[in-house]
Amino acid sequence: MAQILEVKDLSLHYLTRFGQKIHAVTDVSFTMKQGEILGVAGESGCGKSTLVNGLMGLFIPPLYPTSGDVLVNGESLMNRSPKDIRENVLSQKVSMIPQGAFNALNPTRKIKDIAADVIAAHSGNKNINKQQVYARLRERFDLFGMETEHILNSYPIQLTAGERQRSVIGISTLLNPKVVIADEPTSALDVTTQKIVIKMIFDLLEKNIFSTMIFITHELPLLRHVAHNIGIMYAGEFVEYGTTIQVVHDPRHPYTRALMGAMLSADSEQKNRKPTTIEGAPPSLAKKIEGCRFAERCPSARPECRQKTQNLRTVGERLVRCDYAE
Ligand SMILES: Nc1ncnc2c1ncn2[C@@H]1O[C@H](COP(=O)(O)OP(=O)(O)OP(=O)(O)O)[C@@H](O)[C@H]1O
Ligand SMILES: [Mg+2]
Numbered sequence: 001m002a003q004i005l006e007v008k009d010l011s012l013h014y015l016t017r018f019g020q021k022i023h024a025v026t027d028v029s030f031t032m033k034q035g036e037i038l039g040v041a042g043e044s045g046c047g048k049s050t051l052v053n054g055l056m057g058l059f060i061p062p063l064y065p066t067s068g069d070v071l072v073n074g075e076s077l078m079n080r081s082p083k084d085i086r087e088n089v090l091s092q093k094v095s096m097i098p099q100g101a102f103n104a105l106n107p108t109r110k111i112k113d114i115a116a117d118v119i120a121a122h123s124g125n126k127n128i129n130k131q132q133v134y135a136r137l138r139e140r141f142d143l144f145g146m147e148t149e150h151i152l153n154s155y156p157i158q159l160t161a162g163e164r165q166r167s168v169i170g171i172s173t174l175l176n177p178k179v180v181i182a183d184e185p186t187s188a189l190d191v192t193t194q195k196i197v198i199k200m201i202f203d204l205l206e207k208n209i210f211s212t213m214i215f216i217t218h219e220l221p222l223l224r225h226v227a228h229n230i231g232i233m234y235a236g237e238f239v240e241y242g243t244t245i246q247v248v249h250d251p252r253h254p255y256t257r258a259l260m261g262a263m264l265s266a267d268s269e270q271k272n273r274k275p276t277t278i279e280g281a282p283p284s285l286a287k288k289i290e291g292c293r294f295a296e297r298c299p300s301a302r303p304e305c306r307q308k309t310q311n312l313r314t315v316g317e318r319l320v321r322c323d324y325a326e
Helices: 048-055 082-088 111-122 130-143 148-152 161-172 191-206 244-249 254-266
Strands: 003-015 021-033 037-041 063-072 094-097 179-183 212-217 229-234 237-243 313-315 318-320
Touching (some): 003 048, 021 048, 021 212, 021 229, 021 237, 048 063, 048 212, 094 161, 161 191, 237 254
Parallel strands (some): 037 212, 037 229, 094 179, 179 212
Antiparallel strands (some): 003 021, 003 063
């Protein structure tokens, strides 16, 4: 089957007010087929949200593409204006479910009017009939057993966090986008609400409203039940990429192992195991980094790791950015 998303050697940087470049994403490549779910995990600041913007072709200063390409259904998203991307790509081809619903919702508008604004901005048709948007919203919200009339006629502040996040998900998937990117969609929510939101995302997949998804999270264990493939990010790079079984059950990169060790405590099978912490912090992305980016924190680092740039190579059928991984 044809690739729905192709990411080729994508590098992205921020240009600060002082003229400094922050290399937030470096040489990320992967492809996705329709119906595939890719999980992306990594510590805070490793470039996950920056990658999301790149995957939508949305370059708003201070974010700039450095090199590489992103293609959706064979069509490149690079070198296009934010206006073109908003009108012809967002919501229709690629849609994002953001981390915090509050920031995504205009506090002065009712949910139904926010939806009408979003659809008008992203369908390329300013004269879209509001009644059509409302009808579609009602249908969608009813499908998910939501209190449709109450939610549509409320301002964001009048809703619970779960209702707000579910509204955002409903609105951002209203045009049945080809690829949905969920950027830590539950991290701002309590556990009960997290479950409701995850269930909605799975219902959307089950009902085939969209079928291809990138799910970004801090919580690697969550991905084992969700993703077909997983990419582990560290300091702007993919350090391991493979099937979920490979990456979660048999990690080969020392960073993936450390991340699993730090997180498995939430898993019932591992209840009695104490989580380990990963000492230190990721390197600054403002300078050129010599050698392996994880070397400073790696329990199995050798002296040569600090000099030698590490490239992805195949180890046990997955890609690992470490010359010494077995
Ligand atoms: N507007 C900006 N200007 C300069 N640097 C930025 C900007 N936004 C993010 N960065 C830097 O880019 C790097 C990647 O940040 P990003 O937000 O993509 O990480 P993340 O993996 O999404 O983190 P989190 O898990 O906390 O959401 C970080 O070093 C961050 O400080
Ligand atoms: Mg982020």
